[in-house]
Amino acid sequence: MRFLKKEFRQCACCMETHEVALVRFQTYMTFKGEKVEYEAVAEYCELADEYYTSGDMLNENDMAMKNAYRKKMGLLTTDEIANIRKKYAITQSDLALALNWGGKTITRYESHQVQDAAHDAILKKIDSDPEWFLTLLERQERHLPVNVYAKYQQKVTELFGQSEDDYLRKSIRAQYAKYDKDVNCCGGKRLDIDKLVEVMCYFANAYKMQYLYKVKMMKLLWYADMLSYKRRGVPMTGLVYQSMPMGALPIAHKSILNLKGLSIEEIEHGNSTGYRFLRAENKEYTMLTKEDKDILDVIIRQFAENTKEEIVDYMHKEKAYIETPSGNIISYKYAAELSLD
Numbered sequence: 165m166r167f168l169k170k171e172f173r174q175c176a177c178c179m180e181t182h183e184v185a186l187v188r189f190q191t192y193m194t195f196k197g198e199k200v201e202y203e204a205v206a207e208y209c210e211l212a213d214e215y216y217t218s219g220d221m222l223n224e225n226d227m228a229m230k231n232a233y234r235k236k237m238g239l240l241t242t243d244e245i246a247n248i249r250k251k252y253a254i255t256q257s258d259l260a261l262a263l264n265w266g267g268k269t270i271t272r273y274e275s276h277q278v279q280d281a282a283h284d285a286i287l288k289k290i291d292s293d294p295e296w297f298l299t300l301l302e303r304q305e306r307h308l309p310v311n312v313y314a315k316y317q318q319k320v321t322e323l324f325g326q327s328e329d330d331y332l333r334k335s336i337r338a339q340y341a342k343y344d345k346d347v348n349c350c351g352g353k354r355l356d357i358d359k360l361v362e363v364m365c366y367f368a369n370a371y372k373m374q375y376l377y378k379v380k381m382m383k384l385l386w387y388a389d390m391l392s393y394k395r396r397g398v399p400m401t402g403l404v405y406q407s408m409p410m411g412a413l414p415i416a417h418k419s420i421l422n423l424k425g426l427s428i429e430e431i432e433h434g435n436s437t438g439y440r441f442l443r444a445e446n447k448e449y450t451m452l453t454k455e456d457k458d459i460l461d462v463i464i465r466q467f468a469e470n471t472k473e474e475i476v477d478y479m480h481k482e483k484a485y486i487e488t489p490s491g492n493i494i495s496y497k498y499a500a501e502l503s504l505d
């Protein structure tokens with residue numbers, strides 16, 4: 165039993181005026197056939213040696229018991245349900261409408277009524293799958309005011325974009341997992357995707373940068389990682405590079421282009437597509453230290469005005485490229501002999 169506070173006032177238990185203690189204690193109750201342990205709140209009267217619970221306290225204790233039951237059964241708690249709803253910025257009644265449930269259903273689930281397992285599963289799916297929620301919402305479009313529907317739709321689309329980026333990051337991580345322990349491949353650094361995005365933005369936003377298509381960007385990244393490793397014994401991003409005819413190409417290079425935060429224009433050249441990096445919105449670079457920027461500035465001074473062919477030719481003369489058979493991973497051990505300092 166924990167004493168929360170004591171107050172000198174009229175005791176609701178014995179009606180005398182004395183010090184009344186507010187207490188919390190572990191207790192249990194059988195609910196839907198399950199023994200549920202939970203923490204209850206009450207007042208304690210020392211004179212009568214009795215507990216007293218007001219209407220508000222009974223209410224609070226019932227919620228605590230129901231949430232303990234929800235947790236025990238693996239169901240969402242009231243707060244978790246409310247948080248899913250808040251994530252979509254939708255009202256209780258509109259969420260119930262989107263689900264075609266009774267108007268007060270969500271309101272009750274965020275309170276004393278414990279949801280059944282089927283409804284619980286639907287709420288969890290909404291949490292993890294914005295795209296699916298969007299289809300539910302679309303079905304109820306005609307029942308919602310135009311501006312309200314537009315607001316929800318925008319929010320879901322925003323979350324959907326976010327979940328796509330999460331998925332993409334997971335897939336990049338999966339492709340990198342096998343290199344995580346190999347110092348020659350990854351330079352002893354686990355791929356830092358947030359930093360990678362900032363490095364690419366930093367290059368894209370460099371004042372004199374020209375011809376910044378995919379091939380050139382991939383070379384700039386390789387130089388940034390190698391120069392960082394040469395100077396500090398740790399790469400800038402942790403990308404792993406394969407030796408290809410046009411120089412270094414990172415593992416998961418296709419996925420990297422789709423990361424959120426980059427601004428890329430696709431340009432059709434006959435039957436191939438060019439990916440041109442545009443100036444990025446991010447100009448804060450919270451992940452980049454002064455040392456990082458010094459390294460990136462060296463690379464920018466060297467290559468900003470070079471064409472793709474020029475930077476590829478330049479890289480072809482690096483010992484790292486000459487000594488790595490085509491298709492193999494370029495080892496960070498060659499950083500010591502990099503042409504840049």
Ligand SMILES: [Zn+2]
Nearest residue numbers: 175177178209
């Ligand atoms: Zn009393």
